[in-house]
Amino acid sequence: MEGNYWNHNTAFHNELIADAKLRGGRILDIGCGDGLLVQRLAPFASQVMGIDPDQTALELAQRRLAAISNVTLMNDDFLALPVPIQEERYATIVCVATLHHMDLRSALLRMSQFLSPGGRLLIIGLAEDKSILDLIISGGLLLPIRIMDRLHGGMGNPNVRIAAPKESIREIRQVTNEILPGAKVRRRFYYRYLLSWDNPLV
Structure with missing residues (x-):
């Protein structure tokens, strides 16, 4: 694929x-x-909707995806969108390194409203290190992550908005448990966590 990076x-x-x-x-x-x-999801979906408030990023996406027919892009604030009717909700919602740009509670609630019954929410997120345990875990990952970065030939960083996370993983779990009962929040490599939640069928 054109424009791949790691x-x-x-x-x-x-x-x-x-x-x-x-x-x-x-x-x-x-x-x-x-x-x-x-681009990578499109071959496996009937439709993929991409949304981002950054006009510059969306222009890059438009060029990348111009030839793909089942993709729609929207330059907007996700939290400002109206909740779709049942038939227009999504079987899968993905959100990578974006949740910390939004109000945590409002974003999780709105995501649950966009998800079809039986659908799955998958968030790769960043958390702030606030506790001693957070700092120990992050410190222990420093060398292994540097090694993996070298093995992949270094990191490619497109020109996107950057923001520091505000909530710790403990705080994210607390809010998630309130908004999305049964969701899982697990620490992952590369200073990330995975939040997954299945919307009940009924």
């Missing part, structure tokens, strides 16, 4: 694609940036 976010793309492929149907990528994940 970094601590794209490292999770294959995992997200394999999961979304199980359901197919409509997929929503919140904070799609330059559209690389949308």
Whole structure:
């Protein structure tokens, strides 16, 4: 594919694609940036919607995805969108390194409203290190992550908005348990976590 690159976010793309492929149907990528994940998801979906508030990133995505017919892009704030009717909700919602740009509670609630019954929400997120345990875990990952970065030939970083996370993983788990009962929040490599939640069928 044209415009491929590797970094601590794209490292999770294959995992997200394999999961979304199980359901197919409509997929929503919140904070799609330059559209690389949308491009990779498109062969396994009936439709992929990418949304991002950054006009510059969306222009890159439009060029990348111009020849793909089942993709729609929207330059907008996800939290400002109206909740879709049942038939227009999504079988899979992915959100990579974007949740910390939004209000945590509002974003999780709105994502749950966009997800079809039986659908799955998959978030690769960043958390702030606030506790001693957080700092110990992050410090222990420093050398292994540097080694992996070298093995991948270094990181490719497209021109996207950057923001520091505000909540710790403990705080993210607390809010997630309130908004999305049964969700799982697990620490992952590359200073990331995976939040997964299945919307009940009834």
